Amino acid sequence: MNVSTYSIKDLEQLSGIKAHTLRIWEQRYNLLSPKRTETNIRFYDDDDLKLILNVALLNENGFKISKIAKMDVREIRDEVVRMTDRTLTHDDQIHALTISMIEIDEERFDKILSTNILKFGFEQTMLNIVYPFMSKIGVLWQTGAINPAQEHFISNLVRQKLIVAIDGQVYKGGGKKFLLFLPEGELHEISLLFAAYLIKSKGHKVIYLGQSTPKSDLEIIYRMHQPQYLMTVITSSPGAEQVQEYINDISFSYRDSEIIVSGYQVIGQDLDFPANVKAMNYIRNIKEYLEEIEPVFQEK
Incomplete structure (x- = not known):
């Protein structure tokens, strides 16, 4: 499987954090470690994307960036899991789905969808969470930023949910x-x-x-x-x-x-x-x- 690579604009689009802010965080807190191609072009990998999605989610929920910068990767991830288990804002769930996609974590992805369906109903979950999420993913898939395997993984899981829902009508x-x-x-x-x-x-x-x-x-x-x-x-x-x-x-x-x-x-x-x-x-x-x-x- 080819390794996904991302530009800073890709990170901005997926996380909602402006590229300028990401560069400041990178320089001031060493949050990101960009790699470089042979022609000296900066790029980021899946680990960088997962980290910035988690950081963005914590930051949006009141964690100061200076505090987040002192946490290790496991502490950040554990806090995000606790947060997405207890909060049901749409942006939080979209972030969590994106991380599940990058990690190819079927159990986590299914849990997020099922929890939201129980809370909001199938139709509202699709309209307010799944579609905005897949719109982001679709754009990046078309530009080659998202690995086809990740896109297929997500599409198949959503497809399964849809088929079950259709059969129920x-x-x-x-x-x-x-x-x-x-x-x-x-x-x-x-x-x-x-x-x-x-x-x-x-x-x-x-x-x-x-x-x-x-x-x-x-x-x-x-x-x-x-x-x-x-x-x-x-x-x-x-x-x-x-x-x-x-x-x-x-x-x-x-x-x-x-x-x-x-x-x-x-x-x-x-x-x-x-x-x-x-x-x-x-x-x-x-x-x-x-x-x-x-x-x-x-x-x-």
Whole structure:
């Protein structure tokens, strides 16, 4: 497994501590020990990232940096574990999830998620903790700062939670039909799975095709079910140069349905959306969109 390396900007983005402040801490307290490449470029490793995340969490919760600097790595980590066990602020939990990812600590990651789900419910945990966390991770994964193994580790654990939650939503008939799929070559399905959960929780029917759906399979299932809505998320495939063509194609092919699109290749891009295609900038928008659709009255 390749070792992850981080720039000081990466540390800033993940920890929320400004690069200028990190440099001061480095110089004044020797908190960080940057390495250098053969061309003399400074970089940081997983241990540095874990340390600064823990330091940031303690500092945000009232520990003075001068006191933290006198603690060894184990003392810092033990204090953070105690803190995240007793406090449930969203930022604290996002920090704790990030550390669990770096350490590939499945038990800790699962405990954090399960505790928050019990406290806030599944939907709010996803919206306020998991999504902000994965947004940070997603950006760094795309730039190569996060090791693919770490990203896969996290995605699979979140995916497991989502599948269990989706299975708990029993379709009772009625509502609209939603066909959910990812384009060929697209494997990032967390957003699509959460959309499936939200749609089912509102009483609608979900036909879920998932990752890398061949065009021919999509056409067959579409003809079979005639859904009123299609939804897809474009994170990495098709590439930026092909996204407009892809959107135009599915718009024409499924012109009798409304198509919802989202993902990194859609959000904030200079794209033209046909009349039957609606771009969703964030998963919260999907929730709001569902609330505008004719409600389904379910038996209690």
